[in-house]
Amino acid sequence: MVTMDTYDVMRTTAAVREYTDDPLPDEVLMRILDNARFAPSGGNRQGTRVVVVRDARTRGQLADLGIPGAKRYVAQLRNGEGPWNPLQPCGVDAEAIAAVQVPRESPLREAPVVLVVCVDLSVVAAFDQELDRIGVVSGASVYPFVWNILLAARNEGYGGVLTTAVVAEEPRAKELLGIPEEYAIAAVLPLGKPVRQLTKLKRNPVAEIATRERFDGPPLGD
Numbered sequence: 001m002v003t004m005d006t007y008d009v010m011r012t013t014a015a016v017r018e019y020t021d022d023p024l025p026d027e028v029l030m031r032i033l034d035n036a037r038f039a040p041s042g043g044n045r046q047g048t049r050v051v052v053v054r055d056a057r058t059r060g061q062l063a064d065l066g067i068p069g070a071k072r073y074v075a076q077l078r079n080g081e082g083p084w085n086p087l088q089p090c091g092v093d094a095e096a097i098a099a100v101q102v103p104r105e106s107p108l109r110e111a112p113v114v115l116v117v118c119v120d121l122s123v124v125a126a127f128d129q130e131l132d133r134i135g136v137v138s139g140a141s142v143y144p145f146v147w148n149i150l151l152a153a154r155n156e157g158y159g160g161v162l163t164t165a166v167v168a169e170e171p172r173a174k175e176l177l178g179i180p181e182e183y184a185i186a187a188v189l190p191l192g193k194p195v196r197q198l199t200k201l202k203r204n205p206v207a208e209i210a211t212r213e214r215f216d217g218p219p220l221g222d
C-alpha cells in the first residue's frame with residue numbers, strides 16, 4: 001500500500017478528468033472508502049451512502065443527465081453571468097440554453113468507476129434552515145466524506161473530480177439508480193488512474209483568505 005505525506009496529499013489532490021485504461025480494483029476502492037468513512041457528519045448521524053457504478057451504460061446515462069445542467073452553465077457563462085449562481089436570476093431563456101452545444105465527452109464515460117454519493121436528508125441537522133438564504137449547512141454532513149474519498153484516491157495513486165451537474169436532473173438520476181425519496185445526491189465522482197498528475201494547484205494564499213478577529217481584520221500572517 002502506498003502512503004503519502006498528509007500535506008502532500010492535501011496540496012496535490014487536483015481535479016482529474018482524464019484516465020488511463022488501468023482498472024480501479026474493488027480492493028483499492030474498499031481501502032479508499034474504508035478510510036474515507038471516518039469523515040465527520042452532524043451529530044455523527046452518518047447519513048451518507050455510495051452507489052458504486054461500473055456499468056458503462058449506466059455511466060453513460062449519468063453523463064447524459066449532466067448535459068442540461070452543463071448547457072445552462074455554458075449559456076450563462078457566455079452571457080457574462082455567474083453560472084448557476086443562487087444569488088443571480090438566470091438571464092438566459094430555455095431556448096437559448098437548448099441551443100448551446102456541449103461536448104459529449106465526459107469523465108463519467110471514461111472512468112473505470114463512478115461513485116454517486118448521497119446523503120439522507122432525514123438525518124441531517126440544518127441550522128441554517130430558517131434563514132432567508134440558500135442552505136449550505138446540510139452539505140457539511142456529506143462533503144467532508146466526499147473530499148476524504150478524493151484524498152484517499154490520491155493517496156492510492158488514483159484521481160477523480162467532484163462533479164454536480166447531474167444534480168440538476170436529480171429526479172431522473174435517482175430513478176436510474178433506485179435512490180430513495182429522502183436521499184439527495186451530493187456528488188458524482190468519476191475515479192481512475194490519472195493520465196497526468198498536476199502537482200502545483202492554483203489557490204489563494206492564506207493572507208487573502210484569513211483575517212484576525214474580524215472579517216475586516218488584518219490578514220493572518222502579516
Ligand SMILES: Cc1cc2nc3c(=O)[nH]c(=O)nc-3n(C[C@H](O)[C@H](O)[C@H](O)COP(=O)(O)O)c2cc1C
Pocket residue numbers: 013014015016017161162163164165198201202
Ligand atoms: C462543488 C463542486 C462542483 C464541481 N463540479 C464540477 C463539474 O460538474 N464538472 C467538472 O469537470 N468539475 C467540477 N468541479 C471541479 C472543479 O472545477 C475543480 O475542483 C476546481 O476547478 C479546482 O481544480 P484543480 O484542483 O485541478 O485546481 C467541481 C468542484 C466542486 C467543489
